[in-house]
Amino acid sequence: MPEAGSPLALFDAPPAKPKPHLLTANNRDLNRGGARKIYTWTLPAWVVTLPDGRRVNTCPEAGVCARLCYATAPTSSYRRLPNVLASHQQNLAMVLDTPRDWERWMTEELRQPRFRDAVVRVHDAGDFFSDPYTEAWLRIMRSAPRTRFYAYTKAVDRFARIVAPAKPDNFEYTLSLGGREDHLIDLQTQRHADVFPTTERLEAAGYLDQAASDLLAVSPDVVRVGMAANPNPITRKRQGPHTFGELQADRDARLAAKRRRHSPSEATPEPNHTP
Numbered sequence: 001m002p003e004a005g006s007p008l009a010l011f012d013a014p015p016a017k018p019k020p021h022l023l024t025a026n027n028r029d030l031n032r033g034g035a036r037k038i039y040t041w042t043l044p045a046w047v048v049t050l051p052d053g054r055r056v057n058t059c060p061e062a063g064v065c066a067r068l069c070y071a072t073a074p075t076s077s078y079r080r081l082p083n084v085l086a087s088h089q090q091n092l093a094m095v096l097d098t099p100r101d102w103e104r105w106m107t108e109e110l111r112q113p114r115f116r117d118a119v120v121r122v123h124d125a126g127d128f129f130s131d132p133y134t135e136a137w138l139r140i141m142r143s144a145p146r147t148r149f150y151a152y153t154k155a156v157d158r159f160a161r162i163v164a165p166a167k168p169d170n171f172e173y174t175l176s177l178g179g180r181e182d183h184l185i186d187l188q189t190q191r192h193a194d195v196f197p198t199t200e201r202l203e204a205a206g207y208l209d210q211a212a213s214d215l216l217a218v219s220p221d222v223v224r225v226g227m228a229a230n231p232n233p234i235t236r237k238r239q240g241p242h243t244f245g246e247l248q249a250d251r252d253a254r255l256a257a258k259r260r261r262h263s264p265s266e267a268t269p270e271p272n273h274t275p
């Protein structure tokens with residue numbers, strides 16, 4: 001063990017936290033309710049190229065949402081503002097390159113008094129993209145019992161395997177439609193969110209509008225949560241008069257039909273040989 005002050009000690013020194021705050025409360029849209037400050041942790045959305053050339057998909061379960069997402073639109077501040085993009089990329093690089101240090105930094109930051117009785121939304125953009133990353137978040141949440149965490153996710157299978165069996169008491173989540181795992185969601189019993197073209201459509205479908213506060217998305221007694229489409233004209237046009245869930249169901253049906261065409265055995269079931 002090198003002595004403190006010896007040149008060798010430098011090799012054992014843990015890396016310094018690359019930015020003073022991992023959690024921010026800058027999202028005015030999220031804090032529109034005003035009743036409680038909502039802190040956020042954010043990754044770049046969907047497929048991103050890091051400065052060193054690595055291409056990473058932070059939303060592997062994304063489906064139609066990838067083309068409709070406010071964070072992937074070319075005009076979005078998430079893409080357009082270099083400092084915002086760089087900050088989100090730095091977050092991702094921390095998680096990928098120094099996962100243990102990132103977890104320790106996040107755990108230590110959450111011990112600060114401002115997070116006592118505070119609310120943290122995990123991901124403004126991006127998702128729980130791997131099992132180890134999700135497990136790290138569960139440990140972080142358990143280490144901060146006085147803080148409330150919530151998230152939207154399209155990682156339906158990962159949450160069923162890893163989160164649902166051992167969900168921390170201070171964590172609530174909503175499964176969100178528009179992903180490749182929509183078909184795994186029980187729309188009658190599992191809390192889920194859909195994005196509607198208009199508020200009128202949302203209300204007619206019997207969904208709870210979370211416009212007043214993003215925290216309504218994790219109301220304990222609510223199964224159907226809705227939000228009106230982001231006003232970005234590009235994504236609005238792409239979405240048309242449909243919900244994310246409808247567009248994904250349509251895409252799933254078309255892909256299934258294509259698979260059947262290319263796999264005749266699926267299209268023509270074997271005769272039943274049961275005697």
Ligand code: SF4
Nearest residue numbers: 045059065066069126
């Ligand atoms: S999963 Fe969320 S953040 Fe990722 S592309 Fe879809 S809507 Fe955007």
